[in-house]
Amino acid sequence: MRGETYMDLAVDFMGLKLKNPIMVAAGPLTATGEMLRQAVEAGAGAVVTKTIVNEIRPKVRPRLAALGEGMQNIELYTEFSLEAWEHEIRYAKSHGAVIIANILAHTPSEMADIALRVEKFGADAIELGVACPHGEGLEGLFADPAQLYSFTKSVVQRVNIPVMVKLSPNVTNMAKMAMSAEQAGASAVSAIDTVRAIIGVDLESGRPLLSTYGGYSGPPVRPIGLAAVALISQAAKIPVCGIGGISNSHHVLEYMMLGASTVQLCTSLILNGLDSLSKIIHDLETWLMQHNVADFGQIRGKALQSLKSFEEIKVEPYVAKALQGCSDLSCNLCVRGCIYKAVHKSKFKVTVDQNLCTGCGLCLSVCPDKAFVLEWK
Numbered sequence: 001m002r003g004e005t006y007m008d009l010a011v012d013f014m015g016l017k018l019k020n021p022i023m024v025a026a027g028p029l030t031a032t033g034e035m036l037r038q039a040v041e042a043g044a045g046a047v048v049t050k051t052i053v054n055e056i057r058p059k060v061r062p063r064l065a066a067l068g069e070g071m072q073n074i075e076l077y078t079e080f081s082l083e084a085w086e087h088e089i090r091y092a093k094s095h096g097a098v099i100i101a102n103i104l105a106h107t108p109s110e111m112a113d114i115a116l117r118v119e120k121f122g123a124d125a126i127e128l129g130v131a132c133p134h135g136e137g138l139e140g141l142f143a144d145p146a147q148l149y150s151f152t153k154s155v156v157q158r159v160n161i162p163v164m165v166k167l168s169p170n171v172t173n174m175a176k177m178a179m180s181a182e183q184a185g186a187s188a189v190s191a192i193d194t195v196r197a198i199i200g201v202d203l204e205s206g207r208p209l210l211s212t213y214g215g216y217s218g219p220p221v222r223p224i225g226l227a228a229v230a231l232i233s234q235a236a237k238i239p240v241c242g243i244g245g246i247s248n249s250h251h252v253l254e255y256m257m258l259g260a261s262t263v264q265l266c267t268s269l270i271l272n273g274l275d276s277l278s279k280i281i282h283d284l285e286t287w288l289m290q291h292n293v294a295d296f297g298q299i300r301g302k303a304l305q306s307l308k309s310f311e312e313i314k315v316e317p318y319v320a321k322a323l324q325g326c327s328d329l330s331c332n333l334c335v336r337g338c339i340y341k342a343v344h345k346s347k348f349k350v351t352v353d354q355n356l357c358t359g360c361g362l363c364l365s366v367c368p369d370k371a372f373v374l375e376w377k
C-alpha cells in the first residue's frame with residue numbers, strides 16, 4: 001500500500017525523534033516485545049507498552065465486548081513481571097522500536113522505582129498509566145490534581161527520560177489535571193484513556209454484557225477525545241498526544257488541528273488489524289502533500305483559532321437552503337430529521353420553508369448528498 005514515500009512525516013516529540021506522529025497505544029497489541037516489534041514493522045512512529053506494574057495477575061474472562069463501533073474492556077495490566085519486561089523492551093529496541101513504557105504503581109515512590117527500572121531496560125520515555133476507569137479504586141489518583149502532581153513529580157525527579165501523563169476523561173476538569181502534570185515537570189500529556197461505561201445488558205439473563213464497569217473506546221469516544229485535546233491545548237503549554245477513536249488519517253488531522261502533536265491508536269487496530277496503519281500513514285502523507293503542508297506545525301492547533309467560547313457566538317439570521325443535488329428523493333432523512341417541519345419533498349425537488357427554518361443546521365449533516373447550505377436570510 002505504501003509504495004513511494006511522498007514526504008517526511010518525522011516529528012520531534014518530548015525530544016524523541018519519531019519517523020511519524022502515529023503510535024500504537026497501551027493495550028492488547030503492545031503486550032509483548034514481539035508485538036511491539038510488529039507494531040513498528042507495521043509503521044508506528046512509537047509504541048506504548050501495556051501498563052507495567054509490580055503486582056501482576058491473570059486476565060479476567062471475558063473482558064472485551066464490541067457493540068456497533070464501540071468497545072468496552074475490563075482488562076487491567078500486563079501479565080508479565082517487571083523483570084520479564086527487561087527482555088521484552090530490549091528485544092523490541094533491537095528491532096528499532098521507540099518505546100514509551102506505560103507504568104502504574106500505588107505510591108509515588110513505587111512509581112518512581114518502576115520508572116527507573118524501565119529506563120534501565122532501555123525505554124525511551126515513560127507514560128504514567130494512571131487513567132484506567134476500572135479496578136483498584138484509582139479515581140483518587142486520576143481525578144485528584146494534588147495526587148497526580150506528586151506521582152508525576154516523583155517520577156520526573158528520578159529519571160532522565162521524558163515523562164508523559166495519560167489523562168482520564170472521567171473527571172470534571174481535564175484542564176486542571178493537565179496543568180498539574182505540567183507543573184510537576186511532565187514533558188507531555190496524552191488524552192484520552194477510556195470512558196467509564198457499561199456497554200449493554202443481556203435482557204434474557206438480566207446481566208450486564210461484561211461483569212463490571214469498564215472502559216469504552218473506539219469511534220464513539222472520538223468527540224470526547226477531540227474536546228479533551230482542545231481543552232488541554234488551550235490550558236497547558238506542554239505537547240499533547242491525542243487518543244480516542246482514531247481509525248483513519250482524517251481523524252489524525254482533526255486531533256492535530258485541535259492541538260495534538262502526536263496521536264495513539266488502540267481499538268481500530270484491534271478491530272481492523274495492524275495492517276491498517278500503513279494506509280493511515282499513506283493517506284496522511286497524501287493529504288499533507290495535496291494541501292502543501294510541509295510541516296505539522298503549519299496545521300497544529302489551526303482549528304483552535306476559530307473555536308469560540310459559547311458566549312462569543314453571535315446569533316445570526318441563517319436559514320437552510322436546498323441545493324438541488326438530491327440523488328434519492330425517497331431517502332427522506334432531511335424531512336424526517338427536520339424538527340421544525342421546514343423541509344419538504346415533492347416528486348421532483350426538495351425545498352425549505354424559510355419562515356419555518358430556524359437555522360439549526362441538522363439537514364446539512366444528515367443529507368448523504370450534502371445538498372443543503374446555510375444562507376444569510
Ligand SMILES: Cc1cc2nc3c(=O)[nH]c(=O)nc-3n(C[C@H](O)[C@H](O)[C@H](O)COP(=O)(O)O)c2cc1C
Nearest residue numbers: 025026027051073129193217218244245265266267
Ligand atoms: C482492550 C484494551 C486494553 C487497554 N489497556 C490499556 C492499558 O493497559 N493501559 C492504558 O494506559 N490504556 C489502556 N487502554 C486504553 C487505550 O490505550 C486508549 O487510551 C483507549 O482505548 C482510547 O483509544 P482508542 O479509542 O483508539 O482505543 C486499553 C484499551 C483497550 C481497548
